[in-house]
Amino acid sequence: MSVKQLSIFLENRPGRLVTVAKVLGDAGVSILALSVADTKDFGILRLIVDDVAKADEALHGQGILCQISDVTAVEIGSAPGSLAFVLELFTKSGVNVEYMYAIAEPCSTHPVMVFRFDQPKAALEALAAAGIHVCTDAEVLSHGQRA
Amino acid sequence: MNDLLLKDFVERGALERLQYERLRETLERVYNNVPFYRKSFDEAGVKPSDLKTLKDLSKFPFTNKTDLRDNYPFGLLAVPQKDIVRIHASSGTTGKPTVVCYTRHDLECWAETMCRTFQLGGATENDIFQVGYGYGLFTGGLGAHYGAERLGASVIPMGGGATEKQIMLIRDFGTTVFCGTPSYFIHLIEEAEKLGVDLKETKLRLGFFGAEPWTEAMRDLIESRTNIKAHDIFGLSEIMGPGVSADCIYHEGLHVFEDHYYPEIIDPETGELLPPGEEGEICFTNITKEGMPMIRYRTHDISRLHYERCRCGRTIVRMEKVRRRSDDMLIIHGVNLFPTQVESVLLGIPGTSPHYQLVVSRPKAMDELEIRVEVTPEAFSDQVRGLEVLRAQIASRIKQLIGLSARITLVEPGTIERSIGKAKRVIDLRNQK
Structure with missing residues (x-):
């Protein structure tokens, strides 16, 4: 996705x-x-x-x-340590993040980060296994409009 | 006055008789020994015997840099290979170098004219020369080296670079004469100042600079920050190397050693011989060279010839300092560069376009080359790395094939000006005062 x-x-x-x-x-x-x-x-x-x-x-x-x-848009929790938790998943599966940035959404409880991976497939598998939501184009769009 | 010095003060009538004899003999020799010249003379309908006076040389065909390339590497030899004792080469137009070959006699003539170059500035056997030109295929280092030895001076074959060591030797060995490119020497002056070394407190008194165009402002800079009297050397490897001409203490043009290198000024458009004093392209004919003599070699350098006796008393002709060229060749750090060379490098790298621009500047003392290249959609991605790799690849190919370090700037497509027919390829900011 x-x-x-x-x-x-x-x-x-x-x-x-x-x-x-x-x-x-x-x-x-x-x-x-x-x-x-x-x-x-x-x-x-x-x-x-x-x-x-x-x-x-x-x-x-x-x-x-x-x-x-x-690129992959990943929903990340807003609690402290959420980003580290997700990044650690990638480290464990040997995936490198080539770059990343946040989707602007100051009040969201589910901030979305955009990632570019060297191995997108392995990254998606790791995210799915951890039960972390990956956004579709439509979700990103609605997310943005909500903000 | 030594014998060599006398050659610069010869009576012009006697000089012209000598030139005629040497020229006639050279034409015979190349016609008989070099298939290229036989063919080109035949096609022009001239024979060596048609040379009745020196002026008749204008009936003979020109030789171009492309002729050297077409006959790469040894096709223009006028002697058997066994008689060649030295081979030099300069950067060529298509990645292949321009090759020049010398017999023992040629090396003696070269040493002689370089020796006369040094005498023009007042160097003697008592001097200690530091040769800061590059040694190797480039003619600068060995040319200056043998000339200084012929003079009887003490020669330090330092070569280019290693600036701190150059400065150390200047101080420790008591170097009195420095030879090199003017931009390198200015760099050396700046480095010396950084190290707290005052070159005015060394024994340096003379400098012979060449292999690249330089200005009066650079001479002033060198002469004001050192005790050096700076002299200008002109030369090109196709004819011999450095020491085809050089200026004396009056700096009113460069004395051409015309008993070896016969100069003519022509109209660069029509090829017609122009009368003395008129501005045009300077051509040279070797009249003593055995290995690979050039007949009416086109330099594309714009100059003028002055036949009046110089204030220094010399009778040999003076050429004006070259300030521009009739083609688009650039000289950067002593390396000859045609924009088309850059084009062929770019064409060989996927992801670049043939739209490019060269910007040459001299921000401090050293020449800098920037190559602006338009990025193509094929080369562009969301990753920085792809473009960085492309830049590094262009830079390394340019270094490998042309021998220059260039800064590569990637620009947006369509931003390099396209004038009708030919884009504006070169911006030379160096000679703007």
């Missing part, structure tokens, strides 16, 4: 992030979660949006380099 993530190449110069945000805004796309990976010379903006196809089309139309990939 996975959700769609949009990755966007950003050159390291002023105004690039604004351009992307405007293109998405003009297309009527809502951003549910984001993270930026940056190096000295370039960055990669990763987004979970309410309409991936529409966002992809709008960005392509502006000549902005983007790509869709699969």
Whole structure:
């Protein structure tokens, strides 16, 4: 089970992030979660949006380099130690987290984290065995709208 | 005045008679021994005997860098292989180096003209030379080395790099003359200052700098921060190496050792010979070289020739310092680079596009090359690693094939300016004052 993530190449110069945000805004796309990976010379903006196809089309139309990939959205408890508990599952099954970020939802009792794993299948198995809920696209979307 | 020095002060009539004899003999020799020249002379409908005066050389066809590449490695030899005693090579245009071969006689001529180069600046057998040019396939190190030995000086074959050690030897050995690229020497000055070494308190008095273009501002910088009088050496390996020409204490152009290297100025568009004093592309013809003589070799360097006697009294012709070229070749750290070389490297790496731009700058003393490459959808993913690997791969291929360390910047597709026909490939920020 996975959700769609949009990755966007950003050159390291002023105004690039604004351009992307405007293109998405003009297309009527809502951003549910984001993270930026940056190096000295370039960055990669990763987004979970309410309409991936529409966002992809709008960005392509502006000549902005983007790509869709699969990530896993995992529901994590809000009690202290919940994140550590989930991460430990991955460690035990030999799965590496390549990157992760949270879906913005300040008041939720079930925060959702987005993960990119080196072995998604093994990660899902570990989560299922521990009885941890993995969200679908629709769930992520409704989650975001509730917030 | 020694015998070698006299050659720079010869009466022009006598010089031209000597040049004519040597040129005529060279044309005969290449026509008889090198199939490439026989074919090109035949195609142009000229024979060596058509050379009645020096000016008649303009009837003969040019030789280009591509001819060396097409005849790689030894196709242009004018002597049997057994007579070759040294082989040098410089970076070529397609990954294959440009090869040059020398007989024993050629090495003697080269040492002679390098020796005369050093004499132009006033170096003598009492000097201690530190050669900071790279040794190896590059002609700089060994060229300067044999020239300084021919002069009778003491030579330290230091080679490039190892700056702290260079500084130590300058102090401990009492080096009086430094040879190297000007940008490296400025780097050395800065390193010395960091180490708290005042080069003005050393015995350094002369510097011979070349293998890359440099400005009057760099000369001022070197001369103000050391007690060095900085001289400019011009040369190219195809003709011999360093020491084709060099400037004297007046710095009013570089004296061409024209009893070995016969210069002409041509219109780079039409190839027509231009009268003395006019600006155009400088071509050289080897008139004493045995191994691999070049006939009307096109340098693509724009210059002018001045035949009036110099204030130093020398009669040999002076060429103006080269400030631009008629093609898009760049010289970075003494390495020749054509933008098309970068293009062919990029074409060989999946995930890159042929849209690129070279930015050459000199933020401090050293040249820096930045290559901007557009990212393609194939190379792009959600992972940083993929692009980092791509960058490292481009950098290592450039280093391997061209011999330059470049900083690779990935840019968004469509952001490199595409002018009609040809993109603006090169931004050279070095010579802006």
